[in-house]
Amino acid sequence: MSRRTTPLRRPRHDVTGARSAVVIGGGVAGLATAALLAADGLEVELLEQRDELGGRAGSWEKDGFRFDTGPSWYLMPEVFDHFYKLLGTSAAEQLDLTVLDPGYRVYYQDHDAPLETRVSRGDNVAVFDAVEPGAGAALEKYLDAAEETYRLAIEHFLYTSFEHVGDVVNADVLRHAKTLAPMLLRSLKSYVGSQFSDERLRQVLGYPAVFLGGAPERIPALYSLMSRMDLDDGVLYPQGGFAAFVDTLVALAQANGVVIQTGATATAITTTAGENGSATPSVTGVRWTDDSGRQVWSPADLVVGAADLHHVETQLLPAALQSYPASYWEKQDPGPGAVLLYLGVQGELPELTHHTMFFTTDWQTNFDGVLGDRRGRNKYVPTPASSYVCKPSATDAGVAPEGHENVFVLVPVPADVTLGRGGEDGAGDPEVEKIADAAIAQIAEWAGVPDLAERIVVRRTVGPGDFAADLNAWSGTMLGPGHRLSQSAFFRTKNASRKVDGLLYAGCSTLPGIGLPMCLISAELVLKRVRGDRRGGALPEPFAHCPEMPSRGTDVPENAGVEA
Template identity: 40%
Template sequence: MKKNIIIIGSGIGGLGAAALLAKSGHNVTVIEKNTTLGGRANIFKAEGYTFDMGPSWYLMPDVFEHYFKLLNEDITEHLDLVKLAPSYRVFFSGDNELPIVDIYSNLEKDLPLFEQLEPGITPKIKEYLKRSGEQYEMAKETFMYRNLGFSTDFLKWRIIKKGIELNPFQTMQSYLNKWFESDRIKKILEYTLVFLGSDPAKTPAMYNIMNAIDFNMGVYYPKGGIYEIVNALVAIGKKHGVTYKTSAPVTKIVVEKKRATGVQFKDGSTLHADTVISNADLWFTETQLLDTPYQTYPERYWEKAVVSPSAFIMYLGLNRKLDVLSHHNLRFGADWKQNFKELFDAPQLPNDPSYYICKPTETDPELAPPGTDNLFVLVPIPPGLTISEGAASTYRQKILNLMKTDLNLPNLEDYIVYERCYWSDDFKRDYNAYKGTALGLAHTLKQTLKRPLNYSKKVKNLYYVGAGTSPGIGMPICLISAELVYKRVMNIKASKPLKQL
């Protein structure tokens, strides 16, 4: 039966769910509070520079391909994908012996470097990545596309046994310590946890599958920028009749007789629906859009939750090229553990932070005026910090000073002709993000095994999609979330990836 479905929020999960449900014949309306679609995968242009505002890594190409095939679409007709080589460049702060290394996500190319960092490592790293690859495929086939609480076979010994094989009760830090001795190699293998917003000392070892994603599949980039993914999802949605409404903040989910019946806007008007799916921040959805009796995850849940870091971001337009940088660049602070402590245990602006620089003009020079670069500089900072204007200005200068040293660019500030900074309060304002988190709930053991469900326990016909629910954080993971909520709405009990709609 054809339903009228409202999706609140137009992040990757919301756009992904909209296209799937519309292709299946439903009337779908996506409602976005901001002027542009995409959620955190946003974009802006200024003075000839084009900046992706949020996600910048295209990982898990198999998940993207699977999603587009579900819609009977050829991904190559929508995205012009380039495999990066190197995948990323690493700067080791204070390391005089080997301050800069390139990682190619090609084991044969990377092995000489690994041998230099830890002689005799070749058989270990090959076995480690082989196991990571096997665990990734097992996780994808057994858990990632499974709606928790929807299938009794989740309790069968076969499923439990496969879960145990993923090392859920061991941390990534302890798991890597058993495999490798080189601190630099362990940092390279742990960096992907930043995408999960987690501390390696608290993240389940099952996330070693991220290393298989990195080294076995590589890192890609869609020409034109990450926002081309948003454009593709919107184009497919329009093809199947999705309606998109921007500049339309929702103030309430209308509930009648414990059923979601629509949404209310700031001017008091309402829009009816048979089903409501929220892709808005889950904290905002539960505590701000629903009255107290209808909250499955009230404030007391969030007070105990572990939230991923926020971010200090600089969008920089330069008047020249910087050859020292690759497309993706990671600067690792000297005291790795102290950096994570300042992010999670004793919250403060990190003193010697690890940070990330994206230079998309390395691959896509058309994103800036001829002969120039644009930079996306991201420093993870603790969520929930109150930062004064003076402190923000001081920290901005600190990061620029670090960049001048790390990149050996003493005149860096003279090259900057455009600058925009983005902080925790901006995440709160633009995305209603709890504590200004840049990502959502961290992937701790508890929040991996008991991530919020993608449906309301208190309100019928109310569902959730995106990073706040299962399976978690990241663009490809949000596309899996879209498929999961599609299964939930359509009452499909398949526990594996769908073959077709």
């Protein structure tokens, strides 16, 4: 593929004539965007600053253990399948999915018996009834409402860039306006609390707020739709972990002709003044450096920033061309940070299921510490802290040596880089290791594994400083900007620059939001802009026939850039 193309001139804010694209960032959103654009006929080059692809959905190996370094929940399976079908394949063809039963286990600070969710709605209704008489019937109504909200979101809101009000206002939406409006203005905490009395059940239904980078009292009740995914649909796991999912994205991108450059650090998005009397600049390409320090320029008439949006805007564009300058981010909520632990443990841990949660009684204090007050001030690390544990070795024998367990621990903390960075074998910064030690002790006590610390044979920690240094994550955020009302749906940062023609965005920082399914949808939103498609729903499938896919492990093509 020749990189000596001449950027195409376009009318203002019109990317429908794009012939070539450079995608900045090789995470899930970047890989998905590159694959879709290439399948649609564009010449695409992807730049990833690290040697490893996947971004937050990375992988780390040591002593026979293989850890997914980030995402661990496979939710909204229809979104994954739809993405694959756009490329002429399917989730069934690409992934070996296992249904988890139990879906997850929850340990509570002040209750001896844990709670377990199951695969079917009926079983979960029984679980709720056993905790609170009458809660089963309430759950039925709750999930029925969540199902309808989810349908409306998929059909009208998630697959749109909100370019015009008319793109999402239609007869179906208007028919449900009286239901949707209160769900946007009411908090999830209030909505759940009005239907369930037992605090344990409230926590189960409020926990999805964490997936959205928020707290139950700070995100709209509309996000009750999240409970449909685990309590009605069931929870799935791809064998090989999420590294296997990333491998499929890499293979699909390469099969469609994407040139992938790793060790490629973008340094500037280049532009030229617009024509026809317009003062609006247009993208001309991206300047970047390779591992040897060689400076390269890749010309293109479309640039997609699929890296952290704060970094793309404030570091790769001059101040005059920033749609979201530093002053914008001062007023935004970065969502939570995290301390992550990757633990290799000797012996079995039946006390933990594939997914296990540890909920403190004073939940409000936890969220207030992690997220701060309404202005994002006065943050602190809560003690004790609620946490999440994933034990993929319960389902996947390939992630740990025989006779050992693979344990991933996530402790939400403030998105604050001053908390420091992690390391191996306790060598991280003191605050990060202190938080990690407390999490290990909590799991040992609450789950009844008193010798847990002594059985750890591999230990690595990651802190907010690592998210900032390795992923350019704004403020060291774990997930991306939280989904409070002012950062959700049509209020979220848009996926097109207001000041540079031909510059689009994808990933967790922009529409539609946080999570792997949202990153896949964000890639499709880029494609819809390139096609000039403003419909509210997903694209018809399939639009492309998948070429013969290369085997996993295919070498990345050699550098194809134009030297600066």
